[in-house]
Each structure stands twice: as structure tokens, then as C-alpha cells.
Amino acid sequence: MKIPLNEPKIGDLAQRYVEKVLQGGRVQGNGEFTERAQQWLSEYIGGLPLLTHSCTGALEMAMLLADLEVGDEVILPSFTFVSTATAVVSCGAVPVFVDIRADTCNLNEHLIEAAITEKTKAIIVVHYAGICCNMDTIRNVATRYKLLVVEDAAQALMSSYKGVPAGALSDLACFSFHETKNVISGEGGALIVNDPALEDRARIIRDKGTNRHRFLEGQVDKYTWVDKGSSFLLSDLLAALLYAQLQEAEDLTRARLRHWQNYHSQLEDMERAGRLRRMSVPAECLHNGHIYYVRLENAERRRHVMEQLNKQGIGAAFHYIPLHSSPAGKRFGRVSGDLQVTNEVSETLLRLPLFPEMGHKADIVLDNLRECC
Numbered sequence: 001m002k003i004p005l006n007e008p009k010i011g012d013l014a015q016r017y018v019e020k021v022l023q024g025g026r027v028q029g030n031g032e033f034t035e036r037a038q039q040w041l042s043e044y045i046g047g048l049p050l051l052t053h054s055c056t057g058a059l060e061m062a063m064l065l066a067d068l069e070v071g072d073e074v075i076l077p078s079f080t081f082v083s084t085a086t087a088v089v090s091c092g093a094v095p096v097f098v099d100i101r102a103d104t105c106n107l108n109e110h111l112i113e114a115a116i117t118e119k120t121k122a123i124i125v126v127h128y129a130g131i132c133c134n135m136d137t138i139r140n141v142a143t144r145y146k147l148l149v150v151e152d153a154a155q156a157l158m159s160s161y162k163g164v165p166a167g168a169l170s171d172l173a174c175f176s177f178h179e180t181k182n183v184i185s186g187e188g189g190a191l192i193v194n195d196p197a198l199e200d201r202a203r204i205i206r207d208k209g210t211n212r213h214r215f216l217e218g219q220v221d222k223y224t225w226v227d228k229g230s231s232f233l234l235s236d237l238l239a240a241l242l243y244a245q246l247q248e249a250e251d252l253t254r255a256r257l258r259h260w261q262n263y264h265s266q267l268e269d270m271e272r273a274g275r276l277r278r279m280s281v282p283a284e285c286l287h288n289g290h291i292y293y294v295r296l297e298n299a300e301r302r303r304h305v306m307e308q309l310n311k312q313g314i315g316a317a318f319h320y321i322p323l324h325s326s327p328a329g330k331r332f333g334r335v336s337g338d339l340q341v342t343n344e345v346s347e348t349l350l351r352l353p354l355f356p357e358m359g360h361k362a363d364i365v366l367d368n369l370r371e372c373c
């Protein structure tokens with residue numbers, strides 16, 4: 001039996017909505033379902049949500065809104081998906097990699113200040129595995145140094161920190177609805193603009209640098225090129241799929257959390273026996289069950305366990321090759337500190353399959369893990 005790392009669940013509602021768009025024949029962006037999905041996000045998170053073709057696109061928009069100049073610096077973790085850094089580099093700015101915390105794999109809030117120079121313009125935090133960063137400390141540093149805070153909340157829809165939803169914890173937040181996420185549209189993303197002063201410009205940047213939204217609202221009689229921008233809109237066809245998923249988001253999250261909790265309680269004895277370390281969640285964070293991972297003793301042990309599970313058809317996987325050690329990371333980035341935790345986590349972390357309709361497959365994963373670990 002094959003057990004993939006992730007298996008999307010797309011229900012009948014999505015089929016009905018997509019069919020409706022196809023019948024209406026209007027499949028470009030900014031249609032009825034874009035509006036409805038944005039409304040859902042606005043009610044759940046707040047701010048001004050703008051759907052985009054990807055979280056990568058939303059991060060690029062955030063960096064354009066940060067008005068970065070060549071040589072400016074942006075602080076971020078090295079332990080993240082590549083888009084967190086490419087968005088910075090595409091503006092000619094320098095990603096400055098800071099180490100993570102060993103307990104959450106999130107940016108270590110106590111190391112940020114040492115990485116700040118007079119060129120620093122922004123901090124991008126990543127809520128890894130849907131567990132929020134320590135935003136109180138991070139926002140405090142950002143306020144003192146007048147830095148923009150951006151959440152890469154790609155993995156964190158429906159997570160929260162001290163009761164505030166992920167996406168509402170910064171100036172600009174970026175979500176992903178890629179097929180690998182909890183709520184999906186195949187490809188897709190959203191930028192949440194929490195600073196009202198950035199709203200108008202965000203709309204312009206999303207629409208190729210034009211003031212088309214003002215034209216559509218009847219404020220100008222023709223639209224024209226007014227600023228930087230690109231084509232960041234999501235097709236309404238995908239927005240229809242997304243809206244159905246958003247309506248089912250609570251059920252999808254609840255199902256994932258059930259399997260997450262099952263892994264967590266069943267692995268307690270293995271942790272006590274020193275065979276692995278389980279992930280941990282700070283008391284102030286509610287998470288969305290996006291990822292379940294364990295940490296193994298060293299790289300060799302991780303390689304062995306992953307190989308054995310993969311041989312049994314179980315899609316266990318690692319995460320991430322640190323960006324500071326990649327060819328482009330070395331070329332475009334700068335490192336602050338020794339990034340020792342990043343290197344260790346990258347060598348020892350193992351993700352287990354997790355998706356809403358796992359059923360008894362989670363027990364098969366656990367049986368195999370007990371055997372080879």
C-alpha cells in the first residue's frame with residue numbers, strides 16, 4: 001500500500017462552483033468567486049485580502065510594497081521554502097539569514113536584533129508547520145527599528161497566536177493555497193494587507209501597475225500605468241475551487257488535527273525511550289495540523305528511517321535544505337550568526353504523511369516507524 005505525504009481532498013461543492021464559473025464563461029481574475037473568497041478571508045482574518053496566483057506572488061507583492069532598493073536587507077530564516085528569499089532577491093535586496101529555535105523551527109526572535117543594520121527594511125517570519133512565531137517579541141523589535149513585518153503564513157491558515165489569527169499579526173501576510181497546503185486551489189495564494197496605507201498601492205501592484213481597480217469602480221474613465229507591478233491575479237476558476245475549500249476549512253482542519261494528535265500521543269513512548277523527539281507547540285499557539293514531524297538523533301539515523309519508510313511505500317520526507325547553503329543563497333544572501341540549529345534541524349527532521357482522509361493509514365505509518373526507528 002502506498003501512503004503519500006499528502007493527499008488533497010476536493011469535494012462536490014468545489015465541482016459545483018467550478019461548473020458555475022465555466023457555464024458563466026467568465027474565467028479571468030476578480031470575478032464573483034474571487035470576491036467571495038476574499039470576503040471569507042476578510043471575515044476570518046481581517047485586513048484587505050487580495051487573491052494571488054501563489055504565495056510566491058504574494059511575497060513578491062509584499063516586497064514591492066516594502067519599496068526595497070538595491071542593497072537593502074531583509075531578515076528571514078534560512079530554514080524555509082525558497083520563495084521567502086526569491087521575493088527579496090527579485091527586488092535587488094539581500095536576504096539576511098537568521099537562525100531558528102530548536103523547539104518550533106521558527107525564526108529565533110532573540111537573534112533578530114544582532115542582524116539589523118542601517119540597510120535593514122523588513123523582517124519576514126515563517127510560521128513553520130502552522131505554528132506561529134513569537135510575534136510579541138518580533139513586533140517589539142520591528143517597532144523599535146521601524147521595520148516592516150511580513151508573515152509568510154503559507155502553512156498557517158487557521159492557526160493563531162494568543163487568540164489572533166495568523167495573517168493578522170503583521171503589516172502584510174502571505175498565504176498559499178498550493179495543492180500541498182490545508183486549503184487548496186491547485187496553485188493560489190493571498191496577500192492580506194493589514195496597513196490601510198498600503199491598500200491602494202497593493203491593488204495597483206496586483207494589476208500590472210495600473211489603476212484598473214479605480215476604473216472598475218468608476219473613479220476614472222480610463223486606466224493607465226501608474227506604478228510598479230505585475231500580473232498577480234488568480235483566475236476565477238481557481239477562486240471557485242478555493243471558495244469551496246474555505247467553506248470546508250474548519251472540517252478539513254479538524255480532520256488533520258485528529259491525525260496530528262493521534263501521532264503525537266502514540267509517539268510519546270518512543271520519545272520517552274529516546275528513539276525520537278516529537279515536535280512541540282508553545283502554549284500561546286493554536287495550530288492547524290499542517291505538518292507532523294519528528295526529529296531523529298543525527299543525519300545518518302534520519303536517512304535510515306526515511307529510507308525504510310519509503311521502501312514500504314510511506315511518503316516520509318525531510319524539510320528543508322537550508323537556503324544559506326544553497327548555490328543561490330550563497331550568491332545573493334548574507335548570514336547572521338552560525339545557523340547551527342538550522343543545520344541540525346535540516347539534517348534530522350522527518351515529516352510523516354498527514355492529510356484529512358488518512359483513516360487507519362496513520363496506524364500503518366506508526367507501526368512501520370516503531371519497527372525501523
Ligand SMILES: Cc1ncc(COP(=O)(O)O)c(C=O)c1O
Pocket residue numbers: 053054055056057080081083084126152154155175176177178180188189
Ligand atoms: C513557507 C512557504 N513559503 C512560500 C511557499 C510558496 O507557496 P506557493 O507555492 O503558493 O507559491 C511555500 C510553499 O510550499 C511555503 O511552504
